[in-house]
Amino acid sequence: MAKYLLWRSLSVVPTLVGVSVLVFLITYFIPGDPAQIMAGSDATPDVVAGLRHQWGLDRPIYVRYAVWAASALRGNLGESYFSHMTVLQLVGTASRVTVELALLALLIAVVIAVPAGIASAVRPGSWFDLAATAVGFGGLSIPGFWLGIMLIYVFSVYLRWLPAGGFAPLSDGLVPNLRSMILPAIALGTFASTQFMRYLRASMLEVLGADYTRTARAKGLPELLVLVRHAMRNALIPFVTVLGVQMGYLLGGTVITESVFALPGIGRLVLNAILNRDYQVAAGIILLIATAFVLVNLAVDLVYPVLDPRVRLGRPTLSQ
Amino acid sequence: MARSMTRRQLLRRTALTAAAAGLGAKGTAAWAAAAAPRRGGTLTISQSVDINTLHPWTGTLNVWKVIKTNVYDQLSYQDPLTLEFKPKLAKSFEWADNNTSLVVTLPSGVRFHNGEPLTAADVKFTLDSIRDPKVGSWLRGFIAPIMDVQVLDATHLKIKTDTIENQLVPAFAYVDIVPRSQGTDLSRKTPIGSGPYKFVEWIPNDHVTLQRAPSYWNEAGAGYVDRIVLRPVTELQTRISQLLAGDVDLVYDFSLIEVPRLRADRRIAVTVVPPVDQMFVMYLNGRKPPFNKLELRQAMGYALDREAFIKNFLAGQGRIDNSPFTPAHWAFDPRTEHAYTYDPDRAGQLLEKAGYPKGQGLTFSLLTPSGYPEFTQLSTMVQATFASLGYRPAIEEVDIGQWAARLNQSHDYFAAVDYPPRGSADPALTYSAGLFFPPVPANYNGLTPDEIPGYVDAVHRGATLQARPARKVAYFSVQEMWTQSLPGPIWCHRSTAHAALPSVKGFVPHAAFQQSFAGVWLA
């Protein structure tokens, strides 16, 4: 087991190196000259050349990669060509929004999925089960940006209950903050909730049909206890893997949601950075997100055997 | 111009002060009749985009203009109501030495926000730096006629030119005076000016904060509110929500299409500046086919249904004009009134005459910057007209940096929509840059003076003559030549709209974005 943990942790390193190379190459090949953009449209060629030299844009590609990667490891991801704030500073302010959005979306997803998934599994084939599965299917197929726009129409334009977009930071108060985040969180969390629900239901069904559950029931334990003590705990374990994968979806999905609801998060930041040819910001953010995703999946892979002894011992589980 | 009259009457009725400094007694008297303004409070303004530089001489965005007008002082300003250029920091402008020198008199006792005194030497430094090509300022063309700047003493300057140049005093409204100790590398430095508001901070993508300066050399022009916070918010719906929620006091410059809906909302006050300054034009690249041919350029002039464009995309807040000026302007030539109309048939005939019957053999595209929906809408309408004539041009949408580079440097485009300002300025200034002045490299169209014989002379006459009637004759002939050779169609003038909460008083919008907030107070 320890060998597995060590091996799995080390395997992250080549992946991260590969990610950094890919990210750098992408930003290298983006057309457009950041020196030109920084200098402005009326600048003379030598002003532009001066800026290019100042930012090291005239060095060969492998040198630029090495410099960038080395600084990245030291925590310096560069700065914006325009605002001259460092990438980390920009990410810091933007991540307030994105992290809150992702967490709220996750919360909504779990709050919807867990009861629905369990209730469906407990009474498979019932009208509730069929309805929940149908709704789940719908939630899976609905485009996030359309859902967002429809929510805006109903709750902002028509009912005027909630703002149509924009971010009210926590410093403005908890209520305004939640009011500005509830619709985006629903729009983002819907898809994730469907994934959770399916997985949980399948997992619960397997667990409920297992021998130990039957034993527990035969012992005369109340159903609720059976559910909570035995079934749920075992069913939630594979849940963890889905969680890891969903984080990736959530991080990517925030770009769309932030665009629809005009939230100044990381998604919007990276979109604008690429549109403005703000290379360092774009590269830095993509690298951070990809790294975060890799690390989250690593964490899931490491935690899973701890939770589920069957994996540790090499016995078959649901996902294999 | 009925709308502007009503607006002026309304303004006088509510007795708001004129925004910019220097009006002194006249303004305060009219206004003292109404409620007395209070000092204090924070004015929160929402703008459509974030600024991208702190450099007063190279930054071009309107949102930056709005901010720096309050942080810096300028020698002159354009009165928002009468649209005339008047002295601001300068006490007077006088032509001397047989009209070859402009003597500028400055007030004494003016200090920058860092305590340094503002003297003629700082003004000289500013003007010389802008004239220096290495600084890369877009204002260089505006003050190009300056040959030399001499400091006479701490409060007097002499600017030497060849002859009288009518564009200088209007141009000075764009020149922000910077302390010479700051140098010319200003894009990252906190702006140090001498204006009524001090620059405090810029948190990119979040806000810009200004603080009222403890003392301003012109008492009457000092601000009322203590702080001004400007926030960039791109989404219009968000800006409106923030306004309605009270998070923002003033939404500055929003999409005209929302004007009818917002006007109907009693909770907010909408001001619409009459369409006098900004004009929709299309730059046509005359350096290569097809727009090197006169007939093609004229065909473009007939290709837009301007009435429908104004009605559908500007919510009616625009005015069809073929001239950079509007009828209320003294230089407006009434003969341009019906020079071009929406006439696809005529355009088709011109295409045939040019050798592209039914659009055969025609190739061009329309270049638009992303983030400017009105440009895309205009381009889409033009595209449809040409499509009905047999050729559909592609619409290329690129980011604004690339758009500007392709227009200015590589000239790699065929046709591009823009809305340049200065339709309300002195014609000498209007014709001194970009679209309208052939021999300057900044001329987008690439047309050379011999292609429009007499144009450069007429523009020069208008810029250097003193008597208005003579200038008028010159500018009429300029407009006539323009209309005939059409380096680029001028489609229409555009209003700007702002929305504010009723607690915001004293806000007088400026048609050319030289927006002063010094007269604004919060009830």
Add this chain to the structure above:
Amino acid sequence: MSAAPPASAAAPVNAPARRRRPVQRAVRWAGRRWSLTIGLAAVAALCCAALGAGWLAGQPPDVQHMDATLQPPFGRHLLGTDEYGRDVLSRMLFGARLTLLASTAAVLLAAVTGSALGLTTGYFGGAYDSLAGRMIDVLFAFPVVLLGIAIVAVLGPGEPSVVLAIAAASLPNFARVSRSAIIAEREREYVMAAHAIGAPVPYIIVRTLLPNLIGPLIVLVSLGFAYAVLYEASFSFLGLGAQPPTPEWGVMLSSARSYLFQAPWYAFFPGAAIFVLVFSLNLVGDGLRDLLDPRRPTSGRPP
């Protein structure tokens, strides 16, 4: 749907072993799998509508009527008009073509390259396997939207960039599935037998191993389709894919946003169309999975 409890539907019918006519048999078969049937029918209908867009629409998608902009539906234009007075129904039908074409291209590209990669790495193993595995992990580490933004930044906006991005994001799934299937099968006797008689490697892979893979691959393809349609529309919505004034559902939704107050129906129809298409594709995918691969839940990236 995986929820359809097999127990009740497949209850043994104690009917005499009578000969049923094939049509009746087919109908009963379809009836039992009603979700799959509905899904297939919807997708087929949409494809036909897209193909016949020219006839069904009645007017071209790009003709502007500036005097009749933002008209409500059920008037002279069945689904109303957009901000340029163009017929929304017509634009939606032509938009369907673009979406279907782009999604098909993306999925096929992903399927072909992904499976080829998976089959070869699974069979040969070794350093090639490790290296390819690393690269796939790298691809997998990118949320698809980010990948799309990055590719568009380099190649410029447009459908080809979007197709590439979606294919790149879907690739790992195909690669992993085919690889694990190969690994499971390659030690089996029939493979060893084929090897023993000197059959060339490509023959082994294609003729013996691939047929076992068809089932899961088909499922992946159909689910991948839903994924591709969703993301194609999302990219176009963000302005990275189809450019205005091309009629495309995502693009229409992006424009409709500014007119939500005056013309909410303009935002409703294109989104509803995306929803219906994706829903049907998911029904098909799910139904096929029940048919071909009932034991296995989705692994890896969720659709």
